[in-house]
Amino acid sequence: MSTIPITPDPSDEPWILPDRGTIGMACLIIAESAIFVIFVVAYIFYMGQSLSGPTPRQVLELPIFTTICLLSSSFTLHWAVVALRKSKLGAFNAWLATTVVLGAIFLIGTGMEWYHLIYVDGLTIQTNLFGTTFYSLVGLHATHVIVGLLMLIAALIFGLTGHVTEKHAHRMDVLSLYWHFVDAVWVIVFTVVYVLGR
């Protein structure tokens, strides 16, 4: 029992493992991507298959302003995390608040679009296959935006009440991964629904 190992003791090497939060979020993103893939495939599969109107060309308009808002919110969130890492708490709160506002503008934009589609153009989820696939895909994305916004608002409340310090930067990193994912999905949804679909 007292023999010395012939090979050098590997425990001398530093033992560093990947971080749980990051890997966990990466796994969640893979799972969510698989869900989105199915909805996107259904959208593409049924493109132009509707038996009755209205068609996307008749009713859809490019949501360029809200798209710019959502995509730029990724940058503001990134700068918020950078500021937090440098312990600039004021800048962190400001950038985080901007992110929340930009995300909220996107959601309001979606809400106005849906209101217009439902009450003016008469397109509901029951109308035709376009309505079915449009509301489910865009709605699934909007649900993810809502969840992300709720988490960002919680972080903002903690930030404003002084509970966030530099050592929480890592948690904000994990949260920002989710938000970047939601943005990346929007790029695909935008391309499929508003560019290819029209």
Next chain:
Amino acid sequence: MADSVSGLSSVEAIDLTPVEKPRQLFLEVLYDWVTTVDHKKIGLMYIAYSLTFLVIGGIEAIVMRIQLAVPHNTFVSPEVFNRMFTLHGTTMVFFVGMPILFGFGNYLVPLMIGARDMAFPRLNAFSFWISAFGGFLLYYSFIGGSGLYGAGSAPDVGWFAYAPLTAKVFSPGHSTDYWTLSILLSGIGSIGTALNIVVTIICMRCPGMKLNRMPLLSWLYLVTGSMVFIAVSPLTAAQIMLMLDRYVGSHFFDTQAGGSAILWMHFFWIFGHPEVYILVLPAFAFANEIIPVFSRKAIFGYPAMVAASVGIGFISLSVWAHHMFAVGMGAGANVFFVFSTMIISVPTGIKIFNWLATIWGGKIRFASPMLFSVGFLFQFLIAGLTGIMLSVAPFDWQLTGSYFVVAHFHYVLVGAILFMIFAAFYYWYPKATGRMMSERLGKWHFWLMVIGFHMTFDFMHIPGLLGMPRRIYTYEPGRGWEIWNLIVSVGAVIQAIATLIFVYNLVHSYYKGEVAGNDPWDAWTLEWSTASPPPSYNFATTPIVHSRRPLWDIKHPEDPDWNYE
């Protein structure tokens, strides 16, 4: 001392006396279990929950076999028969197969990689309870409709729930809603647990346990977990679509409004085929741990085993449409899925040869775990062979929807997976309870199970070849099916008796079994270095490993494994 070299506690000092604990009130015990976040307790709850459903699903199988034993039987009505095969399939896949494997994963993975718990203990508890709620919800559908004898208003759309059978028009009432919701909930639970297992394996390994030193069980759970995100998530998405169709009147699978029934098949089998590998990879994982220990040899071809598992994981994602050869996808698609399906037999073959090479020349101990593993090897080979037959599209055209297919996939699910689950029970029961399971009852269980299994599923191929379709509630005499169906039914009853012996063994050994000690099988992986049952913190000191068989290094310091790796 070994302690200073490896950080493991010495194996010599084993306290064999069971510890006397103060008696707890029933409510206290219940409170402990319901609120626990300990991975071992959650693992055991998973296992208990799926064993309960195993018995329920088995009863459903027996009801079907009684009905089909003789022609023109009126034991159950056609409606009840439809409900029985729907619930049998759904229960066995979602509430027996996946939870029992996640249960073992939950219990074993942290112990084998030298961690104190899973990466996210509270997510773990949440995943268990939401899965369990899904299972109970499915059976809640029994209450209502035509009462218990008529099997209530249980789902009757088959476990594949093909559109447009699930449309509101063809499935009025709420039975299909129960089915959808329960699958959705248990799917969320499965994804949560899989995520947890993957993160645990990547981020919680003890010092020295590099990826190439992990026990193969951890490797296979890593692959299985990753497959669960990729394969169960599409099922969740498809269930959401089905719910939207049924509740708010969308048209995903509504053929009257231009929706497609084929799309549901694609979405279902994109989940459904990888699911077979999600179930069978943990069974391989148990074989990888049990066969070497009972052959007294290190596993043959560790890197090839890992590569084959990862290969199976990837290829399995591109084979789903072999369930749809007869749908009319066109020759190009059929050819692609024929070849992708055949290719998957290559890594599987590598695994079988590696197990045989491990057994070859070993000092074999035929204890119950090894008996079941040998049964697994033999039966899995036959299941693979009929699988290759069915992967040929013209052959599949003839036999799809016949009892030949039923016999084939039960060969995998029962002959391979269930046999390995039984092996795992006999192997790790001493670790979880501190007592050995009875070998005598184990041998009875094994031989009755083998006889019953082969009577049932070997002979089931024949009425399939003679043209007997699946899902029929009765049949005419004089087609040459009667004798085979009778043999099959008798075999099913023998299997049920064998399973009851097993359940009796589980309960009996818990109180009367021989005290096991820490390492009853003289094994080599980390879980055997701690007490049986393990304390809630698993290891007193975090182990440090230097090779693939850390316990071997401690027991044989003159000839440690790291000289050979």
